[in-house]
Amino acid sequence: MSSRLRSALSLSGVPGLSCRRDPVHRVRSARLDISVARVGDLTELASLEDDETRHRNGCTLADELAALDGIDPALPVWTREYAMFVARERVTGGPAVIVTLAVTADRRMWVGGWVVADHRRRGYAREALDVVCAIVHRHLGVAELHAGRETDNVASGRWLASCGFVQADGPSTHVLPDGRSVESDWWRHTDERARRRCVSLYAPGLTILFG
Ligand SMILES: CC(C)(COP(=O)(O)OP(=O)(O)OC[C@H]1O[C@@H](n2cnc3c(N)ncnc32)[C@H](O)[C@@H]1OP(=O)(O)O)[C@@H](O)C(=O)NCCC(=O)NCCS
Numbered sequence: 220m221s222s223r224l225r226s227a228l229s230l231s232g233v234p235g236l237s238c239r240r241d242p243v244h245r246v247r248s249a250r251l252d253i254s255v256a257r258v259g260d261l262t263e264l265a266s267l268e269d270d271e272t273r274h275r276n277g278c279t280l281a282d283e284l285a286a287l288d289g290i291d292p293a294l295p296v297w298t299r300e301y302a303m304f305v306a307r308e309r310v311t312g313g314p315a316v317i318v319t320l321a322v323t324a325d326r327r328m329w330v331g332g333w334v335v336a337d338h339r340r341r342g343y344a345r346e347a348l349d350v351v352c353a354i355v356h357r358h359l360g361v362a363e364l365h366a367g368r369e370t371d372n373v374a375s376g377r378w379l380a381s382c383g384f385v386q387a388d389g390p391s392t393h394v395l396p397d398g399r400s401v402e403s404d405w406w407r408h409t410d411e412r413a414r415r416r417c418v419s420l421y422a423p424g425l426t427i428l429f430g
Pocket residue numbers: 271272275276331332333334335338339340341342343344345346367368369372373374375377378381
């Protein structure tokens with residue numbers, strides 16, 4: 220069966236994706252088990268961040284953990300403005316890839332991510348982002364997904380290009396959360412057949428209009 224037909228026949232829009240009311244979306248790819256992270260996962264993920272990831276992101280998960288103190292660890296990281304997916308190796312169960320979605324005030328959705336250092340260059344980043352792009356377009360119904368990178372981050376550019384992102388216009392510099400100003404370039408991934416199928420009221424990018 221072609222992937223186009225499989226997608227059309229899948230209620231969730233992404234073959235194999237489970238969309239339950241408690242928002243822990245889960246789907247398996249060839250080597251990864253990809254699901255929405257829970258608050259309780261963040262301590263483990265923070266302990267796996269390496270210097271390159273901290274440097275490129277200009278922030279650390281460890282800093283954000285302090286602000287989450289007292290929040291139910293079972294809570295999924297899944298709001299209208301932000302979501303985090305963790306992709307675990309199916310063989311070992313260990314975390315390999317973290318992919319985040321963030322929605323800015325102009326309602327644009329941005330993707331970012333990193334791979335646990337000793338899992339890099341095995342195609343895991345590509346495998347996870349392919350799935351997340353499908354979720355964004357075919358399940359959340361967002362037609363355009365944006366990404367930015369520090370221009371000298373060759374691995375990041377290759378990663379985005381390998382998943383079908385194309386370069387887009389944008390400012391030539393960008394200030395990271397830690398205040399470091401970097402040379403930047405911008406990317407986007409579009410899908411004209413994007414369609415919302417998610418039932419979660421907290422789905423990233425969802426705008427609810429009252430009145
Ligand atoms: C960027 C990153 C996510 C790539 O992860 P990865 O698992 O190594 O990537 P993959 O193995 O899936 O490879 C994806 C593509 O990138 C290429 N690539 C990965 N690392 C590379 C490197 N260091 N140099 C050149 N190309 C690289 C691969 O060859 C592949 O391209 P191809 O399909 O054309 O052959 C990873 O290096 C990382 O976590 N870096 C630190 C954090 C970061 O920079 N995040 C991005 C912020 S925008």
